[in-house]
Amino acid sequence: MRTTHQAAPLTRLPDGTVKQVNPLTGTQVWSVPGRADRPLGVRPAAAAPVDRAAAGRYCAFCHENYRQTPPERSRLVRTGPTEGDGEHGWQLLERLTAAELDTTVAEFRRVPNLFAILSYDYWRVNYGYTAPAEAVEHERDYLATPAGRAHVLAVVHDRLRAGGLTEAQWAGMPEDERLRHARGFFAGGHDVVIARRHFVDGATTDDQLAGSGTLTPAEHHRFLTFTVASQRALYAANPFARYVAVFQNWLRPAGASFDHLHKQLVAIDEHDGQTDAEVARLATDPQLFNTVVDHALDAGLVVAENDHAVAFAGFGHHFPTLEIYSKSRRHLPWEHDDAELRGVSDLLHACHAATGADVPTNEEWHYRPPDVATAMPWRIMLKWRVSTIAGFEGGTKIYLNTLDPWAMRDRVVPRLRELRAAGRIAAMDIGAECPASRSSLRYAEGDGVAPR
Numbered sequence: 001m002r003t004t005h006q007a008a009p010l011t012r013l014p015d016g017t018v019k020q021v022n023p024l025t026g027t028q029v030w031s032v033p034g035r036a037d038r039p040l041g042v043r044p045a046a047a048a049p050v051d052r053a054a055a056g057r058y059c060a061f062c063h064e065n066y067r068q069t070p071p072e073r074s075r076l077v078r079t080g081p082t083e084g085d086g087e088h089g090w091q092l093l094e095r096l097t098a099a100e101l102d103t104t105v106a107e108f109r110r111v112p113n114l115f116a117i118l119s120y121d122y123w124r125v126n127y128g129y130t131a132p133a134e135a136v137e138h139e140r141d142y143l144a145t146p147a148g149r150a151h152v153l154a155v156v157h158d159r160l161r162a163g164g165l166t167e168a169q170w171a172g173m174p175e176d177e178r179l180r181h182a183r184g185f186f187a188g189g190h191d192v193v194i195a196r197r198h199f200v201d202g203a204t205t206d207d208q209l210a211g212s213g214t215l216t217p218a219e220h221h222r223f224l225t226f227t228v229a230s231q232r233a234l235y236a237a238n239p240f241a242r243y244v245a246v247f248q249n250w251l252r253p254a255g256a257s258f259d260h261l262h263k264q265l266v267a268i269d270e271h272d273g274q275t276d277a278e279v280a281r282l283a284t285d286p287q288l289f290n291t292v293v294d295h296a297l298d299a300g301l302v303v304a305e306n307d308h309a310v311a312f313a314g315f316g317h318h319f320p321t322l323e324i325y326s327k328s329r330r331h332l333p334w335e336h337d338d339a340e341l342r343g344v345s346d347l348l349h350a351c352h353a354a355t356g357a358d359v360p361t362n363e364e365w366h367y368r369p370p371d372v373a374t375a376m377p378w379r380i381m382l383k384w385r386v387s388t389i390a391g392f393e394g395g396t397k398i399y400l401n402t403l404d405p406w407a408m409r410d411r412v413v414p415r416l417r418e419l420r421a422a423g424r425i426a427a428m429d430i431g432a433e434c435p436a437s438r439s440s441l442r443y444a445e446g447d448g449v450a451p452r
Helices: 120-127 133-143 146-162 167-171 175-180 183-187 216-235 273-282 288-300 338-355 391-396 405-421
Strands: 010-012 017-022 029-030 076-080 090-094 107-114 190-195 243-250 262-268 302-305 309-312 321-326 361-366 379-384 398-400
Touching: 010 167, 017 405, 029 391, 076 216, 107 183, 107 216, 120 183, 133 146, 133 183, 146 167, 146 175, 190 216, 216 243, 216 262, 216 338, 273 288, 302 338, 302 405, 309 338, 309 405, 321 338, 338 361, 338 379, 338 405, 391 398
Parallel strands: 029 398
Antiparallel strands: 010 017, 017 029, 076 090, 076 107, 107 190, 190 262, 243 262, 243 361, 302 309, 309 321, 321 379, 361 379
16 A cells, blocks of 8 residues: 555546546545446346245345344334334333243344454453353343254254354364353354344335345434444443444345345454554644545535535545545544434435445445544545456555546435435535535544543
């Protein structure tokens, strides 16, 4: 990766080629003319009718398959009308027993990842981590019933079989030993937040998947706030976690195991290299992130804005990217008040809706690590996985991006206007309507910078 931070972030050559340098990473990206008009979505060659008999059981994340995932930590259910009602119409349920799994339908549920990136044993062996009392109690209560024990043993079986254990080895394993593999389901650091729908309501063909942009604005707000609460809970449960990575892989070309809407949260024991580099630069340039947004403003790349967040077509990324920045003086997502969370959610939801559920995407969250005192804003990258990194990029470290930022803006802004007119996204300023004031991010004003 080159670190030519002094180079102009955006340069358009006479032939139409756009050369980009990411102000934060120094990554060099070229967009060459003539490639921006091709279709971006991934659609099956022939969509098949939705199998009504399989409703709720299309994949392991569907709501009729609760027992195909480890015991859930919590779920959010509807109790009445929700649009425009804020907290009304939703109820949080925690630590359900196996017998209670089917008594409600979860709109969003938090479950441990069956194949954790960092296992419970990683934290136990390397750091001496022990399960919190609440996790031990949850495990004891869940295993106390025959239904709970059967569920856990079935999931442990699936996990070990996927790792190469034979049926003969499983048959010879004492139950106590089998259950020792379950501790990570109750005290692990890799969770998944799963949405209810596999297809949109009323879908007739299997290409009508339910993505982030097909939720209502109120549903997406709950999805985001539920994820934020889960993020904070992982920090609280593990004193050795220095960062909780939050991301969403949408569709298999973007790394998803299932084409079913979900986010992932992974506790890790170090900061990523990009964060450390940003902290070093912020020591001499505290307004670094405002400079990035001002570059987008100067280039006419802002696509949407509300009182609490701003979204723009990003530059210097491997893939076409929409960037959503919180304007709040608060840095950690869970320190934002509800209005600020709703502002970020509404712009992120609108960007997903404008992208379309047929485009593979990665959603990446970036924020100040809690053990760092340097002021940094919460920001989310929505990356369109519509190209493949190949030999040219590997050899030169110059990345070819199909869409230049202006082409991306010109795709997104008209679509946002259509969605707003149809009432499918929240009220917001779009394109030229945006006030787009310079230095609009307030992260450096001083709130919430004491490290944990």
